[in-house]
Amino acid sequence: MGEMTMTMQVKYSEKTGKPLVQRFKLATIERAITDAGYTGFCVVCHGEADGVEPDAHGYKCEECGHMTVFGAEEIILRGWVR
Ligand SMILES: [Zn+2]
Numbered sequence: 001m002g003e004m005t006m007t008m009q010v011k012y013s014e015k016t017g018k019p020l021v022q023r024f025k026l027a028t029i030e031r032a033i034t035d036a037g038y039t040g041f042c043v044v045c046h047g048e049a050d051g052v053e054p055d056a057h058g059y060k061c062e063e064c065g066h067m068t069v070f071g072a073e074e075i076i077l078r079g080w081v082r
Contacts, residue, residue: 007045007063019044019066023082024075032072043080044068 011020021043032039033054040052040059047063052071059069075081 007042007047010044010064010066019064019068021068021080022046023080026076026081029072029075029081033076038071040069040071041075042066042069043075 008022011022012018013020024041024043024046029041032041037050038052038054040049040056041047042049042061042063044066045061045064045068047061047069049059049062049069052059052069054071054073056069056071057074058067060067061069070078070080
């Protein structure tokens with residue numbers, strides 16, 4: 001509870017100019033899934049968001065402003081963990 005997450009610098013594709021997904025540590029996502037509340041993550045800056053359904057995708061990130069907040073289970077399904 002109340003744990004601050006260190007966000008990352010957003011990286012952009014040189015080809016498309018779109019923000020690039022940066023993979024998460026599996027333990028980070030697993031912790032969010034076992035938490036009582038719904039926690040989602042921005043996949044380009046790793047900002048955390050509360051009240052995000054496990055299968056959510058494309059919510060707006062309050063940290064970087066991109067529409068790149070995904071639910072924890074969705075992140076695992078898409079293989080964005082290492
Ligand atoms: Zn973000």
